[in-house]
Structure formats: C-alpha cells, structure tokens
Amino acid sequence: PKHFTIAIDGPAASGKGTLARRLAQFYGYHHLDTGLTYRAVAKTLLDQGMPLDDEFLAEKAARSIDLSTLDRTVLSAHDVGEAASKVAIMPAVRRALVSAQQGFALLSPGAVLDGRDIGTVVCPDAPVKLYITASPEARAKRRHDEIKASGKDVNYQDVLDDLTRRDARDMGRTDSPLKPAADAHLLDTTEMDIETAFLNAKTLIDQAL
Ligand code: C5P
Numbered sequence: 001p002k003h004f005t006i007a008i009d010g011p012a013a014s015g016k017g018t019l020a021r022r023l024a025q026f027y028g029y030h031h032l033d034t035g036l037t038y039r040a041v042a043k044t045l046l047d048q049g050m051p052l053d054d055e056f057l058a059e060k061a062a063r064s065i066d067l068s069t070l071d072r073t074v075l076s077a078h079d080v081g082e083a084a085s086k087v088a089i090m091p092a093v094r095r096a097l098v099s100a101q102q103g104f105a106l107l108s109p110g111a112v113l114d115g116r117d118i119g120t121v122v123c124p125d126a127p128v129k130l131y132i133t134a135s136p137e138a139r140a141k142r143r144h145d146e147i148k149a150s151g152k153d154v155n156y157q158d159v160l161d162d163l164t165r166r167d168a169r170d171m172g173r174t175d176s177p178l179k180p181a182a183d184a185h186l187l188d189t190t191e192m193d194i195e196t197a198f199l200n201a202k203t204l205i206d207q208a209l
Pocket residue numbers: 012034035036038039081084085086088114115116117118166170
C-alpha cells in the first residue's frame with residue numbers, strides 16, 4: 001500500500017514504546033510517542049506554575065505543542081508523567097493533541113503511533129493495532145530497573161503504587177479511557193523479551209502489508 005499506520009496502545013512500562021521505536025526503524029516509518037505530547041502540556045503548565053486542572057490554560061498549551069521538538073529526556077521525569085495523566089483527562093486537551101497526532105499519522109510512507117487511545121480514537125482505521133500489556137509487577141520491575149540504572153534510588157513498592165495509580169486514572173477516565181480496540185491484537189509481554197515481542201508484531205504486520 002502507499003501508506004501504512006501501526007497503532008500501539010498499552011499501559012505505562014508495558015514495553016510499547018521500545019516496540020514502537022523498533023518497528024518504525026525496521027519499516028522505515030515515522031514514529032510518534034503520543035505520551036510525550038501530554039507530557040509536554042503538563043511540563044508547560046508545571047514550568048509556569050499554573051494549575052493542572054484549568055482546561056482553558058491547558059488547551060492553550062496543547063495548541064502550541066510542536067511535535068517536531070518533543071524532547072524525551074526533558075519530559076521523562078516522573079512528576080511530568082504523573083502530571084500528564086492529570087491533564088489527559090480534559091477533553092479540550094485531548095481534542096487539540098489528537099488532531100495534531102492525526103496529522104502526524106498521515107506522513108508517508110507510514111507511521112507508528114504509541115499511546116493509550118491510538119487504536120480507539122486517533123487512528124481507528126489503522127490496519128494493524130497492537131495492545132501491549134504485562135502484569136503490574138513485571139512493569140514495575142522494568143521501571144524500577146530503569147530508574148536504578150539511571151543512578152537514582154527508588155523503592156520498588158513506590159514504583160508499583162505509582163503505576164497502579166496511573167493505570168486507574170488512564171483506564172477510569174470518561175474521555176478515551178485506555179482499553180484495547182475491538183480489533184486489536186493483544187500481546188502480553190510479562191514473560192516475553194523485546195525481540196520476541198518484535199517478531200510477533202512483525203508477523204502480524206507482514207500479513208497486513
Ligand atoms: O506513555 P506516557 O507514560 O508517556 O504517558 C503519560 C500520560 O499521558 C499517560 O499516563 C496518559 O494519561 C496520557 N496519555 C494519554 N493518551 C495517549 C498517550 C498518553 O492519555 N495517547
């Protein structure tokens with residue numbers, strides 16, 4: 001086909017980001033981690049000392065996000081992720097970001113988008129939709145190892161509690177809650193390394209190409 005879209009959703013630390021990057025690299029497609037767009041809105045508000053629940057201010061911030069300058073290292077901080085899940089419950093914020101993400105999805109020759117609502121809302125017509133999960137404990141262990149590797153000291157139980165709280169907020173919100181699209185392929189990576197997840201995804205994509 002002339003153009004192809006791969007939609008990847010799943011909870012925090014499920015491995016969806018790593019998988020999305022690998023697939024984009026392999027197929028030569030553009031990649032957008034849509035979590036970074038929510039993080040960028042949250043960071044703008046935090047930096048300016050603005051409240052996280054003012055829909056008017058947050059929408060203004062969302063409209064000014066530039067997809068080409070999203071910086072993972074700046075946005076990866078833990079408090080930014082937590083704040084992102086708060087701004088992400090506001091419909092006006094979601095509308096603004098979804099519309100920018102849909103523009104990105106049209107890039108040629110194809111695009112891989114990962115997030116929470118890609119298969120359900122952003123790219124409902126994507127020919128391949130993947131929903132990546134792993135047990136909360138496996139995800140907390142990965143996140144814990146990551147943070148430790150970066151030289152910081154954290155408690156596993158705190159990481160698990162944070163993830164559980166963020167899952168609840170993402171799955172429980174009214175607008176675009178995290179859930180698999182009806183036609184999504186479920187991939188549980190609890191006992192799976194990234195290479196195996198990649199090969200599974202590749203098989204599904206090659207069937208659809
Ligand atoms: O994936 P990441 O942890 O960077 O996402 C941060 C937060 O942004 C998520 O917890 C979620 O609340 C929100 N988000 C969203 N929809 C997306 C991507 C992220 O609501 N498509």
